[in-house]
Amino acid sequence: MKARRDVYQAIADPTRRAIINMIAAQPHNVNAIAANFDVTRQAISLHIQILADCGLINVKQQGRDRVCEARLDQLSEISVWVDQYRQHWENKLDNLEKYVVNLKNERNGKQSK
Amino acid sequence: MKARRDVYQAIADPTRRAIINMIAAQPHNVNAIAANFDVTRQAISLHIQILADCGLINVKQQGRDRVCEARLDQLSEISVWVDQYRQHWENKLDNLEKYVVNLKNERNGKQSK
DNA sequence: TACTTGCGCAAGTAAATGCTTGCATTTATA
DNA sequence: TATAAATGCAAGCATTTACTTGCGCAAGTA
Numbered sequence: 001m002k003a004r005r006d007v008y009q010a011i012a013d014p015t016r017r018a019i020i021n022m023i024a025a026q027p028h029n030v031n032a033i034a035a036n037f038d039v040t041r042q043a044i045s046l047h048i049q050i051l052a053d054c055g056l057i058n059v060k061q062q063g064r065d066r067v068c069e070a071r072l073d074q075l076s077e078i079s080v081w082v083d084q085y086r087q088h089w090e091n092k093l094d095n096l097e098k099y100v101v102n103l104k105n106e107r108n109g110k111q112s113k
Numbered sequence: 114m115k116a117r118r119d120v121y122q123a124i125a126d127p128t129r130r131a132i133i134n135m136i137a138a139q140p141h142n143v144n145a146i147a148a149n150f151d152v153t154r155q156a157i158s159l160h161i162q163i164l165a166d167c168g169l170i171n172v173k174q175q176g177r178d179r180v181c182e183a184r185l186d187q188l189s190e191i192s193v194w195v196d197q198y199r200q201h202w203e204n205k206l207d208n209l210e211k212y213v214v215n216l217k218n219e220r221n222g223k224q225s226k
Numbered sequence: 227t228a229c230t231t232g233c234g235c236a237a238g239t240a241a242a243t244g245c246t247t248g249c250a251t252t253t254a255t256a
Numbered sequence: 257t258a259t260a261a262a263t264g265c266a267a268g269c270a271t272t273t274a275c276t277t278g279c280g281c282a283a284g285t286a
Contacts, residue, residue: 008124008125008126008127008130009125011121011125012121012122012124012125013121013243013244014121015244017121017194020198024197024198024201029262029263030262030263030264031261031262031263039244039245039246040245040246040247041262041263042245042246042247042263042264042265043244043245043246045263045264045265046243046244046245047244049264063252063253063254063262064252064253064254064261064262064263065253065261065262065263066262066263066264070198070201071201072198072201072202073201073202074202075195075198075201075202076202078191078195079192079195079196079199081130082188082191082192082195083192084137085133085137085183085185085188086192088137088183088184088185088186088188089185089186089187089188089189126273126274128274142232142233143232143233143234144231144232144233152274152275152276153275153276153277154232154233155233155234155235155275155276155277156274156275156276158233158234159273159274159275160274162234176232176282176283176284177231177232177233177282177283177284178231178232178233178283179232179233179234
């Protein structure tokens, strides 16, 4: 279970990206997060642990709740790595723009799941 | 379940990131790439196939050689996703700047972004 | 033609991943 | 105090991943 546990690995999973997306907007406790997915609470709990392990989220104990909030500093590592190769796609700004517009629509449309 | 084979997954593996880095500088054939790693040619071949599958590299047959060149357009997807959360780390610009400066020195002056 | 080089395909393996169910523990509430 | 809620921990399981070795074939070269 040790294995690689870096930021690249962490964001490779779509569920974890969805979790990040969720708590980046607003902190939630574990159950609230799990309620938005089809898998069990335990599965989500594991994802949260992985995200916490590499510093992408912060978990605070509040009474019986464990509130998760985004601490996405580590993403800068990804950002920098990707930006090295920006020249490879920057002449395709049109496509990129479409992608951004889609993303925005998606995020305005539905918040959960 | 079909294996997930998206860009996030592709760059999650450090060997694949190293391959990208290698051929982004200059195209190489499969054996030349494999020569730079401790694993077998077959293992590298698989990585190359994965990278090609999600469009990160382009493989051209040239005689008996298969030349791999970087086509990193797909990285824009990562870039856009990460940039949504830029606010989470931008107050740590000092560290980031150091990192970028190092990177730029390493790559000897050509700026991206 | 005979040999070498480049490389894919296939089968096998060990480990990691993602998920489940079951149970224990702590904290809030009726 | 009894019960419900929030959550972790652990064992088990099916898939996927990252490798390996072995083999064959096409394209160059002696």
